[in-house]
Amino acid sequence: MRALYCLIGDPVEHSVSPHMFNAAFRHGGLDDHLYVAVRVGRRELKSFVEHSRLMGFKGFNVTIPHKVAVMEFLDRLDGEAEEVGAVNTVEVASRYLKGYNTDVIAIKKIIPRRWAEDSAAAILGVGGAARAAAIALRDLGCARQVYVGRREKTLREMGRFASMRGIEHTLLKFTSKDLDKKLGEVKIVVNATPVGMYPNTRGCPLPREMISSGKLYLDMVYNPPETLLLRTARKRGGVVVGGLDMLVAQAVEAFKIWMGRRPSPDAMRRAALKGLRGFRR
Ligand SMILES: NC(=O)c1ccc[n+]([C@@H]2O[C@H](COP(=O)([O-])OP(=O)(O)OC[C@H]3O[C@@H](n4cnc5c(N)ncnc54)[C@H](OP(=O)(O)O)[C@@H]3O)[C@@H](O)[C@H]2O)c1
Structure with missing residues (x-):
């Protein structure tokens, strides 16, 4: 059988x-x-x-x-x-x-601990995959997390989730004027939104001027294997990890x-x- x-x-x-x-x-x-x-x-x-x-x-x-x-x-x-x-x-x-939940284990395997330890990370999106990323990054030693969302309600839920798990965090909307400054303080950026996914491959969760070198970018979108976010980050000297x-x-x-x-x-x-x-x- x-x-x-x-x-x-x-x-x-x-x-x-x-x-x-x-x-x-x-x-x-x-x-x-x-x-x-x-x-x-x-x-x-x-x-x-x-x-x-x-x-x-x-x-x-x-x-x-x-x-x-x-x-x-x-x-x-x-x-x-x-x-x-x-x-x-x-x-x-x-x-x-x-x-x-093997997403948590997977993220812990694909983000090198040296990037996360004692550093700050930004997670774009506040759904289920973002929560897996928050737990994985906490376990990797990430000290502070910035959650970027588009709606007050789901952002606040993410904040409660993080507080209950002892994660120091900041909540920001994609439209916040502080976004650029806060992104400047993190070493890791995780895209946990579907933005950039086929067939809307011209989508990018961040304005291009906010994508910079010296950071690790994980895009959870795997179709296409290299999204606009990752392509831009790679060209600017960032370290990229793909959703695939x-x-x-x-x-x-x-x-x-x-x-x-x-x-x-x-x-x-x-x-x-x-x-x-x-x-x-
Ligand atoms: N590579 C992998 O193995 C893997 C594993 C898991 C998930 N993923 C991918 O990760 C992504 C998120 O999955 P999920 O399970 O977390 O989905 P989800 O629970 O539906 O959460 C999606 C999040 O993205 C936000 N969002 C959606 N459209 C947006 C837009 N146009 N602009 C800004 N934010 C937007 C949503 O905002 P609201 O809160 O306002 O609704 C929500 O916070 C999906 O593309 C999924 O395929 C990949």
């Missing part, structure tokens, strides 16, 4: 996760393993999770809009998932369902949870790139 894994979300049609995981399975000689994308609507979530074992799934990834909602149907949560308040990977064991690195790193961690061994990140990356090219055609 095949060992089944999947991604649940709505929509899932444009996901490259099946490309990445099936490539990792083939590369690892796991020919009887299969990963599929399953569109699960909000009203179907409870039923899917409760029947996941019965349907033969050994694990599944979770994407928008279920990363928070799925938590109430699980038996256990890993420390990072508990702290972020969101799950992107579920282990289906014989006696329990356990949720993980994060996508592969979080998938590597999910694979390790399910299989107990490390997959080939190169095989996963090649497959993701191939999948992305297919969607852009």
Whole structure:
């Protein structure tokens, strides 16, 4: 019998996760393993999770809009998932369902500690991925964080989230006249908004004059692999980390949870790139 894994979300049609995981399975000689994308609507979530074992799934990834909602149907949560308040990977064991947040682990792997330690960072966007970045940067030793958002309400929620986790922070709107000055004080800038994502590839979350050298830029957007933000930062002498690195790193961690061994990140990356090219055609 095949060992089944999947991604649940709505929509899932444009996901490259099946490309990445099936490539990792083939590369690892796991020919009887299969990963599929399953569109699960909000009203179907409870039923899917409760029947996941019965349907033969050994694990599944979770994407928008279920990363928070799925938590109430699980038996256990890993420390990072508990702290972020969101799950992107579920282990289906014989006696329990356990949720993980591999975005946090991935960010900790792709941002070198020397950049984060005792420094300040700016996170653009205040959604789920921004929270994962806040926890990861805190764990890497980042002393101060600046959260940049477009709405008072979600900015304040992010502020409460950070306060409860002991993170020293400042809240700023994208339109604030202090943005330039505050960005001048940070060493790391993380884009956790969808701005710049295909098909709106001319979008950039910051005015170009605010993108400077001497900083590390992580753009979580992975389609295109090099966004306008990263291209500008690279040309100006900044250090850049792409969303594809994060996508592969979080998938590597999910694979390790399910299989107990490390997959080939190169095989996963090649497959993701191939999948992305297919969607852009
Ligand atoms: N590479 C990876 O492995 C990886 C992993 C996770 C997420 N991501 C990417 O990260 C991005 C954020 O994901 P998420 O799960 O955090 O989504 P989310 O929970 O929906 O949060 C998105 C955030 O971006 C803000 N935003 C949206 N459009 C904006 C705009 N035009 N200008 C300024 N801010 C804007 C939203 O503002 P409001 O608060 O005002 O709504 C919100 O704060 C997505 O592109 C996602 O694909 C990548």
